[in-house]
Amino acid sequence: MQRIKALISCICFFMASGAAAGAGLAADTLRINGSGSCLDLMKPLIQAYEKINRDVRVEMEPPLGSSGAVKALVAGSLDLAVNGRPLRPEEAAKGAHQQPYGRTPLAIVAGNGCPVTNITTRELEAIYNGTTTRWRNGEIIRLVLRPREDIDTRIMRSLSPGMDGAVSAALARPGMIVAVTDTDAYQTIVKTPGSLGAVGLTSVLVNRLPLVTLTLNGVRPLPRAVASGAYPLAKEIVFVTRPAPPPAVRKFLDFVHSPQGRAIAEKAGVLVAARHAPHE
Structure with missing residues (x-):
């Protein structure tokens, strides 16, 4: 009788365990x-x-x-x-x-140590088309681009007619840094001296990226600036x-x-x- 009771207890235990496991699998x-x-x-x-x-x-x-x-x-x-x-x-x-x-704003960002806090559309055009190659402190500007068909590339092209042509010029120059994914882009900008690129503001804030977020034509890349139309890249x-x-x-x-x-x-x-x- 004791053996039968013990057997019944074991069966009940395993049934309960199976039910618990099933409940876990049902999550x-x-x-x-x-x-x-x-x-x-x-x-x-x-x-x-x-x-x-x-x-x-x-x-x-x-x-x-x-x-x-x-x-x-x-x-x-x-x-x-x-x-x-x-x-x-x-x-x-x-x-x-x-x-x-x-x-979310597509922020223009640079590596720590960047000597500027604001950049204009005209300055961006000059950097992308290769006319401007150094920061004001003499450091070489190293652009971090995105692939030709990437949405970030299309957004940057939309900034101005001059920027459209400048992006094409940058992508055509040999030896340029092209980051395939969003993560590749901001990681490359973080580790590259003199870097400049564009990153979604969500990535900058959530990951607390050690980057300089530049104002564009004096406007900070903030959601309210996107809402008002003051910040054009989103x-x-x-x-x-x-x-x-x-x-x-x-x-x-x-x-x-x-x-x-x-x-x-x-x-x-x-x-x-x-x-x-x-x-x-």
């Missing part, structure tokens, strides 16, 4: 990826979200970039993409749905889902649009847009 897993500057914004949002949702586990691998994240999302390898640009028509045609979230932040996002995604998007989520994003340098329509 929501949220797989997020996207562009580097957008994932930097996700860091404080995810940290706050997990504090109030202990049953959620968020997986965020190194950035795939906007295009790579959309491909992974459509293939079912991601639950949510956070992109630095709107969807392309061919991406939407494959079933990706976008929800614009806001904009990156989009767009959430991308599949047509019927799982409950874990819908719940997370509700959080990022909540007053707490908006406050976190604004502190990270984002001009958060109004949520025009709820997710489907």
Whole structure:
């Protein structure tokens, strides 16, 4: 009889253990990826979200970039993409749905020790087209560029007609530094003497990057300056889902649009847009 009781006790124990393990496996897993500057914004949002949702586990691998994240999302390898640009028509045609979230300034930044705190459009044009090659203290200016089709490159081109041509000239010069991803860009600017480049403000603030953030034509790269139109360079932040996002995604998007989520994003340098329509 004692052996039977012991056997029953063991069976009950393993059943309870299995139920507990099953409950653990049932916890929501949220797989997020996207562009580097957008994932930097996700860091404080995810940290706050997990504090109030202990049953959620968020997986965020190194950035795939906007295009790579959309491909992974459509293939079912991601639950949510956070992109630095709107969807392309061919991406939407494959079933990706976008929800614009806001904009963050694309800041003109330089390495520590930069002798200036302001730069003008005309000065940027001269640096990019190669006419100006040194800072006022004599140090060589080392531009950190982005690939030709990158959204940051297109934003820089939009600053002025002269800047459009200057960016083309810079990309055509041999020996230029070209950083493929957002993370590569700011890490390269940090470690390169005399560096100059452009980085999303979210990355600067969230990572506390040791960089000099320059004013552009006397205007600081702040969300309110983007809102007023005084600061002309800004990156989009767009959430991308599949047509019927799982409950874990819908719940997370509700959080990022909540007053707490908006406050976190604004502190990270984002001009958060109004949520025009709820997710489907």
